[in-house]
Amino acid sequence: MHKADLSKAPTQVSAMFDEVAPRYDLTNTVLSLGNDRLWRVVTTRAIGAVPGERILDLAAGTGTSSASIAGTGASVVAADFSPGMLAEGRRRYGHINRISFVEADATKLPFADNEFDATTISFGLRNVVNPKQAIAEMLRVTKPGGRLVICEFSTPPNKLWRGLYDFYLHRVSPVLVRLASSNPDAYDYLNESIQAWPAQAELAQWMREAGWTDVEYRNLTGGITALHRGIKAS
Template identity: 65%
Template structure:
């Protein structure tokens, strides 16, 4: 098995990411046409990390997003269920003492209640087989008043952009993947998972149903990506 399918069996998804770990960041930069660093900057600004805070970065992969958060002085737990990604991440982020890598399933996080000032996940929630359960887990481990930031592929609201993006997925992405990835068949799943993922409003509803409040989103790159934010309420 070189790729997962939309059943999103955790073992298959983990094994798929193990196989692409070494060239994952480079492939993302190529496929995003250079937008991946801009999305990361937007996500870091939305999380607004501060020195002394404890932040959970779920589906952290090789820790690129975690490193961006850790530059603030915050203590970052980089969680991922792919051992291959964690291995690469520990090596690449060895110079960041305030990042700790932990192998973890987003639906069964190995942390106590109310531990983190912020929880964030970038381009990982759609790979979870039970995303609603993951959102509930994020809520559980966040402190009262804690922040949630989700950066994920979404659905452009305008027809022209949607048509152009679908053309890119169909005709441009496959040859780029062959050039940049060590496992091009795994990226067939990428398009399938993006197209099957719910739109911005639906995801916002899932977040509210998990208990989060002040839920809002904004589109990045004309809605190809959406940034959702929310807060865990403080119980008086």
């Protein structure tokens, strides 16, 4: 079984996700106590896609988020660096002609400048070896006036809620993982990556430094996750 570490070596992370692909969505639903579905709905609404637009869904995994976006009538490129995840995505959603699956490195996207009306990434940015470079690449491939939406685990601002969440990560989630996941060790890394990820304001600053404008964020589920949004200047 593969387990990545916080060096986030791309080959290690990719191999780890290849192994967990078949039960990845089920495990996420169990670990989030069903909140992953709510977060997906909120993210899709924040993207605001409409028919005729072209959306890049980066770190799309098994394509569940891409299918949600495609439901708006937009065309979606589901990009991920894990061949196993993409294979599972094609198996589940390959019949949806508005979704195309592409293997891609978030730090070196194989797309032209100004290609997408909106770019989004959900629960994948913290797994990128150089997230600042990925944010800059997302700016490059987004059209002027286009949107970026990032949904990622974050830091609850309330001290009591943050303490309860830490208890859940350390004590409860490992038990649930061993019941639901095909590779429980992989989720040790995922827990570590959540705890090492910067808080909301720091991620917002990374976006501004990359060139995104009108950057704002809102907390979901008390700050367990946060939705960051930005616009590419026209």
